[in-house]
Amino acid sequence: MIIYSVTVAIDESVHDDWLKWMKEDHIPKVMDTGHFQDFRMLKLISHQTEEETVSYNIQYECESMAELHKYQVNKAPALQKEHSERYDGKFAAFRTLLEKV
Numbered sequence: 082m083i084i085y086s087v088t089v090a091i092d093e094s095v096h097d098d099w100l101k102w103m104k105e106d107h108i109p110k111v112m113d114t115g116h117f118q119d120f121r122m123l124k125l126i127s128h129q130t131e132e133e134t135v136s137y138n139i140q141y142e143c144e145s146m147a148e149l150h151k152y153q154v155n156k157a158p159a160l161q162k163e164h165s166e167r168y169d170g171k172f173a174a175f176r177t178l179l180e181k182v
Contacts (some may be wrong), residue, residue, distance in 0.1 A: 082181035083149050085117070085141040088125075090134040092171040099168060100137075108139065110160060116152035117141040134173075142181075149178070 091099045108120060125136040143149045164172075 082142040083146055084179035084181060085143055085152075086138060086179055087141075087174060088136065088138045088177075089172055089174045090125045091168065091169055093133050093135060095171045096135050099172070100130045101139065102167070103137075103139070107164060111141060111156075114152055114156045116148050116149060116156065117143050140179075 083090045103122070108122065109148050111117065112120060123138045123140070125138060143152070
């Protein structure tokens with residue numbers, strides 16, 4: 082099992098809107114792609130980088146690297162663009178890949 086992990090530090094000025102949008106729009110769209118079996122959304126409670134931001138980690142479970150690659154090529158660019166345009170200048174994000182052992 083591959084975990085596609087996305088960590089986002091979101092500006093407090095848009096936090097409430099972002100959190101609602103992630104739960105009601107973005108994450109459902111990611112899951113509707115059919116490339117992931119499950120997800121979890123976690124709030125970081127240590128190692129906050131900026132006082133004006135709140136950080137979250139969203140972990141999507143994927144069956145294989147091949148399936149993840151299909152998502153990254155075919156679906157991720159449009160979904161990431163939508164996020165970037167909606168919250169331009171109000172977030173920082175990084176992605177990591179993990180393997181369940």
